[in-house]
Amino acid sequence: MKTSRKGLTVNQKYNITGWTFLLPAAILIFAMNFYPMIQALILSFKSGIGNNLKFNGLYNYSRLLEDRVFWTSFKNTFLYLLIQVPIMLALAIFLALLLNKKDLKCKGLFRTAIFLPCCTALVSYSIIFKTLFSFDGYINTVLLNLGIISSRINWLGQEETAKIVIIIALIWRWTGYNMVFYLAGLQNIDDSLYEAAKIDGAGSVKTFFKITMPLLRPTILLTTIMSINGTLQLFDESVNLTGGGPANSTLTMSHYIYKVSFEYNPQFGYAAAMSYIIFILVAVLSFIQMKVGDKR
Amino acid sequence: MRKIKNVSTYVILSIVSLISVFPLYWMISAATNNSTDILGGRLIFGTNLMNNLTNLLEQQNVGRAFGNSLMFSTILSVLSLVVCSIAGYGFEIYHDRAKDRLMGILLLAMMVPFAATLIPLFKMFTDLNLQSTWIAYVLPTISTPFLIMLFRQSARSFPKDIIEAARIDGLSEIRIFATIFVPTMKSTYAAAMTVTFMNAWNNYLWPKVIMMSEKSQTMPMLVTNLSVGYSIDYGVLMLGVLICSLPTGILFLVLQKSFANGIVGAVKG
Numbered sequence: 001m002k003t004s005r006k007g008l009t010v011n012q013k014y015n016i017t018g019w020t021f022l023l024p025a026a027i028l029i030f031a032m033n034f035y036p037m038i039q040a041l042i043l044s045f046k047s048g049i050g051n052n053l054k055f056n057g058l059y060n061y062s063r064l065l066e067d068r069v070f071w072t073s074f075k076n077t078f079l080y081l082l083i084q085v086p087i088m089l090a091l092a093i094f095l096a097l098l099l100n101k102k103d104l105k106c107k108g109l110f111r112t113a114i115f116l117p118c119c120t121a122l123v124s125y126s127i128i129f130k131t132l133f134s135f136d137g138y139i140n141t142v143l144l145n146l147g148i149i150s151s152r153i154n155w156l157g158q159e160e161t162a163k164i165v166i167i168i169a170l171i172w173r174w175t176g177y178n179m180v181f182y183l184a185g186l187q188n189i190d191d192s193l194y195e196a197a198k199i200d201g202a203g204s205v206k207t208f209f210k211i212t213m214p215l216l217r218p219t220i221l222l223t224t225i226m227s228i229n230g231t232l233q234l235f236d237e238s239v240n241l242t243g244g245g246p247a248n249s250t251l252t253m254s255h256y257i258y259k260v261s262f263e264y265n266p267q268f269g270y271a272a273a274m275s276y277i278i279f280i281l282v283a284v285l286s287f288i289q290m291k292v293g294d295k296r
Numbered sequence: 297m298r299k300i301k302n303v304s305t306y307v308i309l310s311i312v313s314l315i316s317v318f319p320l321y322w323m324i325s326a327a328t329n330n331s332t333d334i335l336g337g338r339l340i341f342g343t344n345l346m347n348n349l350t351n352l353l354e355q356q357n358v359g360r361a362f363g364n365s366l367m368f369s370t371i372l373s374v375l376s377l378v379v380c381s382i383a384g385y386g387f388e389i390y391h392d393r394a395k396d397r398l399m400g401i402l403l404l405a406m407m408v409p410f411a412a413t414l415i416p417l418f419k420m421f422t423d424l425n426l427q428s429t430w431i432a433y434v435l436p437t438i439s440t441p442f443l444i445m446l447f448r449q450s451a452r453s454f455p456k457d458i459i460e461a462a463r464i465d466g467l468s469e470i471r472i473f474a475t476i477f478v479p480t481m482k483s484t485y486a487a488a489m490t491v492t493f494m495n496a497w498n499n500y501l502w503p504k505v506i507m508m509s510e511k512s513q514t515m516p517m518l519v520t521n522l523s524v525g526y527s528i529d530y531g532v533l534m535l536g537v538l539i540c541s542l543p544t545g546i547l548f549l550v551l552q553k554s555f556a557n558g559i560v561g562a563v564k565g
Contacts, residue, residue, distance in 0.1 A: 017469045018390025025383030026402060028439035032417065033405040039416035095312060098305050112552065113313035116320060119545040121498045123516040124537040127523050128319050131326075131530060138322065141337040176316065184560040225406075233409050235501050240520055254411040254501070261415055262505060268415045275412035283407045
């Protein structure tokens with residue numbers, strides 16, 4: 001075996017180089033993700049106001065069980081998850097399939113247009129939708145002029161409609177983003193598979209479920225995990241579109257954590273306990289996804 | 297039959313494209329109108345742009361917020377690309393069992409919600425007296441499992457013979473990375489740059505918490521300030537929203553093609 005100047009074998013040298021290459025990234029992830037996670041766990045067993053904290057066992061967690069606002073935010077977040085994520089992903093796959101057609105003209109134009117919403121800052125689009133759906137906003141004006149409604153709807157002032165506006169806004173913002181991943185996935189599928197299916201006389205529905213869906217599975221898994229993760233952490237929309245209202249009907253879990261830590265008397269321990277609930281949810285859901293997605 | 301199918305494809309895509317673009321068009325047209333016209337439902341461009349701009353500049357320090365956002369996001373994206381690409385390369389090219397296992401652990405960080413690390417990070421940075429500095433803005437998100445994975449994936453498709461040949465030519469490992477890998481992976485870098493810069497620019501929760509001094513205010517924070525209050529001037533507000541969306545919009549339009557290619561490479565698996 002060759003040896004380099006310092007008396008190391010070539011393989012040892014490469015091994016050390018490899019570690020130095022990945023070390024900065026690894027250290028940062030440990031310091032900025034894992035270490036704070038441990039800190040948050042310790043914090044979740046303490047209670048008090050501000051920096052005046054004392055160990056208090058499971059008090060924060062038992063308090064959570066009785067906190068109506070927390071459960072409302074929990075239900076809201078899951079409602080977004082169950083309604084918005086499936087609609088958005090199905091729409092994204094559908095659009096990707098349309099855009100993937102060989103003989104389609106103006107492909108680039110359509111793709112750019114559909115992806116464009118993702119370029120707007122989360123804060124920006126929240127404010128755009130808030131203004132469009134406000135009581136004297138554009139949506140009401142148009143619906144009124146078209147005769148679809150007889151009087152202005154207070155979209156953001158009613159519990160159900162406020163939720164619907166948030167869901168519409170989320171679908172608008174994120175469908176194109178997911179579509180890009182599906183487009184990429186579709187491009188990696190070999191054309192000969194489709195030709196073979198055609199020769200075998202398979203219709204387009206059958207082709208989709210027997211060829212496209214199974215081959216897109218890794219991409220579907222990736223986008224589902226990203227979407228679940230993103231939805232459980234919703235914050236900007238809740239703050240800037242509806243302010244969590246009316247009567248907490250659109251408040252998300254992250255927004256409530258922020259309020260408990262920075263808006264009222266800061267209760268870091270209690271907020272940390274809540275954040276651990278989100279963490280456990282994300283972990284469990286991702287784990288289920290991976291198990292289901294891995295089945296072949 | 298085939299013709300009908302084709303026509304319906306164009307109809308559906310046109311409608312979806314219109315819905316996607318309309319709010320953005322509305323934002324731009326609103327930035328050129330005054331509040332009364334906007335609420336009246338005016339859609340065509342008006343002549344109030346300069347007026348809105350003057351009012352906006354009078355009310356808020358837009359230059360400072362824009363400069364802050366631009367500086368923080370650029371520093372964060374560049375550092376992030378350097379740190380994560382070299383790590384992704386390291387994980388793939390020199391991979392062995394220990395490194396693969398470490399990668400598996402790092403991927404777990406994808407599941408860590410920001411809300412959970414928010415308070416400890418806040419305490420950490422305030423204890424170090426780093427609040428309201430660029431370091432506080434960038435440090436928590438320089439290294440992300442998503443980017444490391446993206447670069448590891450693209451390093452997988454990188455021909456290993458080239459590395460061997462370069463080694464025989466006597467190039468050092470870091471030079472092989474910097475002069476051969478980086479230039480061939482342009483589209484991956486473009487995709488990573490687009491995603492990272494957008495996230496960095498749009499970042500809201502963390503800056504809202506840690507950038508406490510007025511001097512360190514960022515563009516999204518400034519825009520939200522415009523949207524609260526008793527009498528909102530919608531023309532001024534939408535101009536602010538427009539300015540806040542410009543950098544990410546331009547970046548995407550410029551890097552669009554390489555962005556799509558970079559994602560194709562990453563999804564390949």
